[in-house]
Amino acid sequence: MTSKKTLWISISAGVAVSAALLWAFAPRPLAVEVARASVGPYEQAVLEDGRTRLRDRYALSAPLTGRLARIALREGDAVEAGAVVATITPALSPMLDERTRREQSARAEAAEAAVRRADAGVQRARVAVEQARTELRRNEQLAQQHFISPAKVDTDRLALEAARMELEAAVQSRQVAGHERDTARAALIAIRTPGSGEGSFALRSPVSGRVLRVAQTSEATVMLGAPLIDIGDTARLEIVAELLTTDALQALPGAPVRIERWGGEGVLEGRVRRVEPAAFTKVSALGIEEQRVNVLIDLVGPPDLWRALGDGYRVGVRIVTLSRSSVLRVPVSAVFPQPGGGMAVFVAKTGRAQLAPVEFGGRNGSEAWVRGGIAEGAEVIVYPAATLRDGMRVKVRAVR
Structure with missing residues (x-):
């Protein structure tokens, strides 16, 4: 009896040990x-850093050699179109009078040609607006009859908006060309009467805006072409983002953009206006050469939301390439x-x-x-x- 009992105990122990081993080595979930x-x-988007810049920046330089009066304006001051920003009294050497007069006459003639070219640009932009408006009307009628897709009508609306913006830019260019022509004419008159009070030349602002930089604040003798002051309209900002060329192919004109990390509250809205046709090589922080291209983005939200932004501010852009x-x-x-x-x-x-x-x-x-x-x-x-x-x-x- 004792041997049988011992046998059963041994068998039971062996079974228990085997079960324990099977449980221990069995695969766990x-x-x-x-x-x-x-x-x-x-949605899919391309994320990149960008920077703000003025759509039009005007660098005013000395139209003639002379004595510059002290400039009272400082960075951030508001100026109106046509306001005097600097005064120069011609100081011409007798040996250089004839040559200077010829140079100034050539500048005046070039300014006249620039005005004519700007007039042609305005007319061309107006024709483009009218053509885009006509195309939109025609395609709206075709879309109502289900001959074309609604997406084509949306594209035509964006094309009309782009044409209007090009017309606005052309008008601005015409104003600047006219200002440069008047400046060249006034400078030519000034050098013909050197030394007299009537010969003092007043340099005027071509547009309404703010002073961005004053290169020469004190009274001094300046040479022809010396930079004096930069002026721009801070209400006409755009954003430039340097995208990889592979990403830029997806950032089509008209694509919506969200401007983030700009320093203010909320997210600003934007839209891709143009992808520049020429790329450039840029070395990354890791020392890798990359092909990048500038993508220009317009701010489309109310100006009061981004009024605090200025020229050269860093922002983050999210260009939406696909949305469902x-x-x-x-x-x-x-x-x-x-x-x-x-x-x-x-x-x-x-x-x-x-x-x-x-x-x-x-x-x-x-x-x-x-x-x-x-x-x-x-x-x-x-x-x-x-x-x-x-x-x-x-x-x-x-x-x-």
């Missing part, structure tokens, strides 16, 4: 984190490429991981657009481990 696939808005109002989204960390091609996700269902190939629509920094392959509400595994396989047991880990 892999702990995973999951997120639900949801339907909502989705309602798509199926999953975290971008849940999507991975398959060895044979295509994209896939792991879906946690009934305690096991199921490999689900998906039709991939795109991705941004946090979300991926899934066109098909899973349903709304599916629990996808985020950051799947390299050891995770189809059909493997998983355990959802609570995320705190």
